[in-house]
Amino acid sequence: MVDPSTYRPAPGAIPTSPGVYKFRDAHGRVIYVGKAKSLRPRLSSYFQDVAGLHPRTATMVTTAASVEWTVVATEVEALQLEYSWIKEFDPRFNVKYRDDKSYPELAVTLNEEYPRVQVMRGAHKKGVRYFGPYGHAWAIRETVDLLLRVFPVRTCSNGVFKRARQVGRPCLLGYIGKCAAPCVGKVSADEHRELAEDFCDFMAGRTGNYLRRLEDQMREAAAEMEYERAARLRDDIGALKRAMEKNAIVLADATDADLLAVAEDELEAAVQIFHVRGGRVRGQRGWVTDKVEDVDTAGLVEHALQQLYGGAAAEERNESVPREVLVPALPEPLAPVREWLSGLRGSQVDLRIPQRGDKKDLMATVQRNAQQALALHKTKRASDLTTRSRALQEIADALELDSVPLRIECYDISHLQGEDVVASMVVFEDGLARKSEYRRFQIRGFEGQDDVRSMHEVISRRFRRYLQEREQTGEWAVPEADDPVTAEPITADAVTADPVTAVGARDEDGRPKRFAYPPQLLVVDGGQPQVAAAKRALEELGIDDVALCGLAKRLEEVWLPGEDDPVVLPRSSEGLYLLQRVRDEAHRFAISYQRNKRSKRLTAGELDSVPGLGETRRRALLKHFGSLKKLRAATVDEICAVPGIGRRTAETVAAALSSRTPAAPAVNTATGEIIEDRPDQAAEPVAAASQTAPSQETP
Template identity: 90%
Template sequence: MADPSTYRPAPGAIPTSPGVYRFRDEHGRVIYVGKAKSLRPRLSSYFQDLANLHPRTATMVTTAASVEWTVVGTEVEALQLEYSWIKEFDPRFNVKYRDDKSYPELAVTLNEEFPRVQVMRGAHKKGVRYFGPYGHAWAIRETVDLLLRVFPVRTCSNGVFKRAQQVGRPCLLGYIGKCAAPCVGKVSAAEHRELAEEFCDFMAGRTGNYLRRLEEQMGEAAAELEYEKAARLRDDIEALKRAMEKNAVVLADGTDADLLALAEDELEAAVQIFHVRGGRVRGQRGWVTDKVEDVDTAALVEHALQQLYGSGSESVPREVLVPALPEPVGPAQEWLSGLRGAQVDLRVPQRGDKKDLMATVERNAQQALALHKTKRASDLTTRSRALQEIADALELDSVPLRIECFDISHLQGEDVVASMVVFEDGLARKGEYRRFQIKGFEGQDDVRSMHEVISRRFRRYLQEREQTGEWAVPEDSDETDGPRTDDGRPKRFAYPPQLLVVDGGQPQVAAAQRALDELGIDDVALCGLAKRLEEVWLPGEDDPVVLPRSSEGLYLLQRVRDEAHRFAISYQRSKRTKRLTTGGLDAVPGLGQTRRTALLKHFGSLKKLRAATVEEICEVPGIGRRTAETVVTALSSRTPAAFAVNTATGEIMEDAVPGGTTDESLASTESGEPK
């Protein structure tokens, strides 16, 4: 580990001009590339006390052995040079893009005497018209196959074209009418170019006039009794309409824009881009990013723009819509305008169709990130490595095959709840999740709440172990289910975890350890995961355990913690919904659940029911005058008691957990959401 002070530039040696800097390690390899509007303050920020730096930044400056910089004239030049160096050196501490492949596009070679329609990848060539990109090459071929019926432009290679010219015989497409066969002189070069230009106009979105012209020609042919020609034109119109259906109309005609959205967590981010041309989504692409450096959403957007347009393979449209603007936005917008050769509007959509489409792009990014995490979690080798890394980092005797994680959730000290999630062999066991109500006290005291919930969970564990006795599997037995209740259901709390994880830092870990000590439990490993810096805290330790960013063990711990957080929040929200719909119907004498439900369905809300007269209440089926008078009296005189209304069914649900100390078993859906 190098000392940054050994290679810190002398005072005053760093210029204040815009520029790009590179950190190199002891072997001379570039490990980080960055840009700055002013080099001096930016570079000076790296050479402060390591305790004040972000852990990832501290790791970078202690890995580096030297720093150098290049002065440029403007921030735009710095942006371009930074991208070039990142692509050239692939620094380990810069953002990593996993998917760097080029996407296929539909190209029309207008720079040739006989233009050709083909699928192309890579950098754009001068004189070639591009449409896309598309997610798959087959999507382009399907569209082209439909359009060739109306625009029979050649699709053959130059070799095939020259061979047909030599033998004087067209290829199969020329015989079946899907090529105008300019190779044998069926159409002239000018006529063939006109076909290619009409093809480009249609792909660019100018479809209305052409369809109307075909419909007029079809009508004229039918009027002149040329039914075969009319039928052919009808089929051409249907083919064009099917090709248009493959690109849904989402914005106004003539709109050219790229929409970029992100879905991110502390470790990774998924980027999704929709390419809209002529008001239609012409293509989609995306990649997954390792957040190796400490970046916010605006910085990720800037990196994504560099990745998308920096190589020159992607055309820049008139509008680029993003979830957050780079800071500052001027250089990025000027750079994009320079690439396009015209003004580019880089902005965040605020309303209307563009904002709605941006929400769709964001949903795709979220799904891509979830799919990536699912694929990563489903790999047995990866899970085994993650568990082994956790065991090594925490110095455990064996890998933690069962991990339990606890999280506390509340809203400004009200409706305090806790969650317990279980992972076995690196996979979630949603049937063993638990949720806890904490009503012994109110307030924003996560430490005290954590102590209570850990005590309750392991008190149950000790009780069930005493009832069933020490359970062990005979050597000659295949039984693996453990202790069971009288009805044959397994006693889940009788299973102790090998590792107990709490969401939080030193205070939460100390509270959990205190609860374990009070119960005399000393065979369960404990750690806490602090969300801000992803540090792993152990009981009684002054310094955290920092796992590498590429560690599968850290990824697994984060996934366990995030699942506990999600489960706790979902339960807390359900309790808050109940509390917001409290009233007094459950305290009305002689009013059962069926008639309570009927009253709420009829009036729509408790407020309207309170304002109703006896006669109006009598109109509800099943409610007599005496009952209506009782309801009016009760609602006007009694203190509201707790009840909740299921907004989906109108069912009134009692919030009747006595004493607030009952541990609730999860009755889960497939998604793990509490019922």
């Protein structure tokens, strides 16, 4: 525990301008980021008597070892900088919303020659039009199934589309009229794109004009006694109206708005967001958070707005930020947030609290959803918080640690009969996996089934890097009280996939890579030999403040360095269960990396015997052409187009591949069709190899 007075800035040293400040711990890690209209009174409030602070604020200031700030011109700039730093540093004491599930969205791939309608999750891609998010994927599929009658856009995968073009026959949807069948030329690419754009217009809420146009066409067909065409248009209108009914009309004035509600208690908060477009609820999202900082409802709303709109890509912001944002409490001060949202949208955004009418009634519905989400979250998570705390305490008691190990690192070695030796490092903080901190290692110095030597090398490399970064940054020295830091400080970024290649490396702006944060507990997968190797590596580097243990698989025994007998935790122990989870995650991460390396090696195997072709140029060829099949069919001039490949080498490659008989193509025994040699199938032989000899794969 640190006394805040030891790093309190000198009186008068803090400016009164708007700005953003960061608290760092003793290792230099950013633990809290905040903004202020005036930095001096805000920062001074943290250095009053600790007993008078909110408990979470008191924990933060006693964990911190330094404070620094950056002055900006306006509050809007402070808001933007605060959000970007929270995303970059992921401070443990800031509000972090966790999406309670991955929400599906309806996507139209306008970036393709023949746009496709599909359900997508995850990050948005450039050139793809998104609608949603929706609560359930089946709701999207029902809506799309109704709309395909009127907008027969393709929904098939690229593989099915390519196969249909090759055989000259459309799929079932093409025969029943729910696809325009561009794969066989029934419509041109331009006609199909027009269908996709009409589909997007309809989903965006521009339904009135399209329905009126269909009704006019139906009446014209009836007047001309084209009754079959009129009946088809009537059915199309009915399908569109049924699709519109699936999103109930809640606002009669075709409003575009986002409604945000917050339900909270002293420890946690839940946020629910309804996306209303064209007067209809088009999507719903929910977030939950632990209130690790002292923040009121208005502060939660501000953080939620940053989370909701701050991460949108530039080309998506006009659509992601609606004309109205309805909230239960207004951020204080309001003007910078409103100006920031208006800048994202490119026009005025109305941020307000609904007072009456349909919008207030809908906000009450959103609030009820938030309360229900919080109740469900607490029911599911109450035992988890208690269990994680008990597990960490049991580990500390069993290993006789001074404090609970809030950061645990685990290492595992993986190889296949001594080849492609790799290692993994996984990180758990507060009992939860922190995947952004995971690292992978290549064991390059030797090959063979020597897990002990490999473990010694990995631990040495990891902590050698720790010592180097600590030396580069001056052990994150705390600035003197009369010399506050006002410029952009050194930050910590992710290290490369193989840390040995990045020893002492820095980013372009001179900031060190992130490897300088040590664990409280180091776990190795193995027994006495592996633990002894790790202990020897730490002693050689002079590191004596990191606890060490090993977890042996056979009897799940915990081995400590220098002990002849293991520590045996009860099978029902939560501490043992947490150690098993950490060990299994390290094993999974190491196995996946080893299989990936093996897959690349086997894929390039046919090029190994080509004279004058090294590993770098083999990879360049495979990356350029995508598969050996395409490389085999390429001409000498096409091979010369690959960077680093000269004509003589290209002629050698072409001659070597043409002299070999290609392997017989795989055949689908159910359909008799030939399975293509696609790049995304390159890992299949590896999977088969791993199934034939699982016992040879050493974790």
